[in-house]
Amino acid sequence: MTAKEKNFEALFQAKIDQEIKIEAKDWMPDAYRKTLVRQISQHAHSEIVGMLPEGNWITRAPSLRRKIGLLAKVQDEAGHGLYLYSAAETLGTTRGQMMDALNEGKAKYSSIFNYPTITWADIGAVGWLVDGAAILNQVMLTRTSYGPYARAMVRICKEESFHQRQGFDIMMSLCNGTAEQKAMAQDALNRWWWPSLMMFGPSDAESQHSEQSMIWKIKRKSNDTLRQQFVDATVDQAKILGITIPDPDLSWNEEKGHYDFGAIDWDEFWQVVKGNGICNRDRLKARRAAYITNGKWVRDAAIAYAEKKQQRDISKVA
Amino acid sequence: MNKEWPLWEVFIRSKAGLHHQHVGSLHAADSEMALENARDVYTRRQEGVSIWVVQSNSIIASNPEENTSFFDPAEDKIYRHPTFYELPDELKHM
Ligand SMILES: [Fe+2]
Ligand SMILES: [Fe+2]
Numbered sequence: 427m428t429a430k431e432k433n434f435e436a437l438f439q440a441k442i443d444q445e446i447k448i449e450a451k452d453w454m455p456d457a458y459r460k461t462l463v464r465q466i467s468q469h470a471h472s473e474i475v476g477m478l479p480e481g482n483w484i485t486r487a488p489s490l491r492r493k494i495g496l497l498a499k500v501q502d503e504a505g506h507g508l509y510l511y512s513a514a515e516t517l518g519t520t521r522g523q524m525m526d527a528l529n530e531g532k533a534k535y536s537s538i539f540n541y542p543t544i545t546w547a548d549i550g551a552v553g554w555l556v557d558g559a560a561i562l563n564q565v566m567l568t569r570t571s572y573g574p575y576a577r578a579m580v581r582i583c584k585e586e587s588f589h590q591r592q593g594f595d596i597m598m599s600l601c602n603g604t605a606e607q608k609a610m611a612q613d614a615l616n617r618w619w620w621p622s623l624m625m626f627g628p629s630d631a632e633s634q635h636s637e638q639s640m641i642w643k644i645k646r647k648s649n650d651t652l653r654q655q656f657v658d659a660t661v662d663q664a665k666i667l668g669i670t671i672p673d674p675d676l677s678w679n680e681e682k683g684h685y686d687f688g689a690i691d692w693d694e695f696w697q698v699v700k701g702n703g704i705c706n707r708d709r710l711k712a713r714r715a716a717y718i719t720n721g722k723w724v725r726d727a728a729i730a731y732a733e734k735k736q737q738r739d740i741s742k743v744a
Numbered sequence: 745m746n747k748e749w750p751l752w753e754v755f756i757r758s759k760a761g762l763h764h765q766h767v768g769s770l771h772a773a774d775s776e777m778a779l780e781n782a783r784d785v786y787t788r789r790q791e792g793v794s795i796w797v798v799q800s801n802s803i804i805a806s807n808p809e810e811n812t813s814f815f816d817p818a819e820d821k822i823y824r825h826p827t828f829y830e831l832p833d834e835l836k837h838m
Contacts, residue, residue, distance in 0.1 A: 498788075505785045515751065521771060581768070725773075728749065728773035728774075731773065732773040732774035732777075
């Protein structure tokens with residue numbers, strides 16, 4: 427590093443420490459830029475891949491009311507993907523590069539979306555737990571140090587609040603329904619609980635990117651802090667539903683003022699991250715079909731049409 | 745063909761009487777598609793009554809690295825603010 431760069435880096439960190447946002451054209455260390463591109467594009471991919479497990483149920487929602495609610499939610503997720511891709515593009519990557527990385531299996535997305543939605547109750551559990559967990563992370567990110575990312579998060583958080591309620595509402599109906607319906611809700615909670623806790627990422631001791639991200643104020647709360655926040659908020663919600671969180675070690679710790687909970691199966695987490703979850707292959711197949719097989723000719727045709735129209739307009743003027 | 749759709753910046757007037765404000769960006773093949781996509785993404789909950797779209801590469805931006813000299817002319821002109829002028833004690837508002 428040259429003396430000039432060292433000076434820039436000190437000024438950069440001073441801005442971060444003073445809570446001054448970093449904007450697209452400001453000087454930033456390469457590693458900060460790389461970390462952001464990786465994190466924001468992964469976040470965008472999660473929004474997009476996240477539409478697949480829920481989209482799976484749009485045509486089979488049990489009523490028109492449920493169908494329009496779910497459809498609106500899934501539409502929002504597409505928008506979230508767009509806001510985030512745009513934020514990443516301000517850092518110098520392109521949409522095409524990010525899409526290729528996803529389609530080629532080089533980019534990651536949240537592992538939660540590699541689990542299947544096998545019953546309607548899963549749609550309730552996803553909204554309640556998965557969106558619930560995502561919201562805690564995203565509320566933290568509204569204060570992230572990179573301006574375009576923070577602004578995208580503000581917009582996203584405004585839209586998210588209905589997602590979790592929509593899911594909880596589905597769970598409420600099932601839990602107040604027949605014994606069979608309530609059993610469906612319990613089964614969904616049993617399957618989604620642990621993967622939801624894994625959404626916050628490895629424990630603080632294991633997390634490889636966390637420390638620097640906290641210094642740069644990209645992140646402002648550690649994985650374990652957010653996970654604890656989620657458990658504390660969700661336990662009471664499960665009580666209201668009258669279903670049981672599948673963790674025999676879950677208990678209130680008076681001294682800490684938090685719930686203690688059991689050990690997370692990190693082997694399962696890493697297996698899914700490495701591509702061996704139930705739906706990893708299906709998800710990538712669906713994304714490739716959408717972007718390449720079914721999507722490419724549409725994008726090409728739109729460009730060709732736009733160019734032809736422009737030519738016509740030019741010759742009219744001439 | 746492997747061309748990306750150009751990038752557009754989106755500005756929205758949230759209600760009559762207010763300025764258009766930058767809300768984000770999107771890709772679209774032409775201006776018509778840019779407007780329709782902007783409507784579908786940025787006004788799904790009636791956030792706007794008017795939309796502007798402009799191709800991102802048409803925007804000329806100031807350079808943050810030259811901020812000090814570029815914005816320097818306004819730095820020492822405190823007399824452009826009302827607090828520079830003292831009022832007599834008996835005068836409460838002006
Ligand atoms: Fe989202
Ligand atoms: Fe959501």
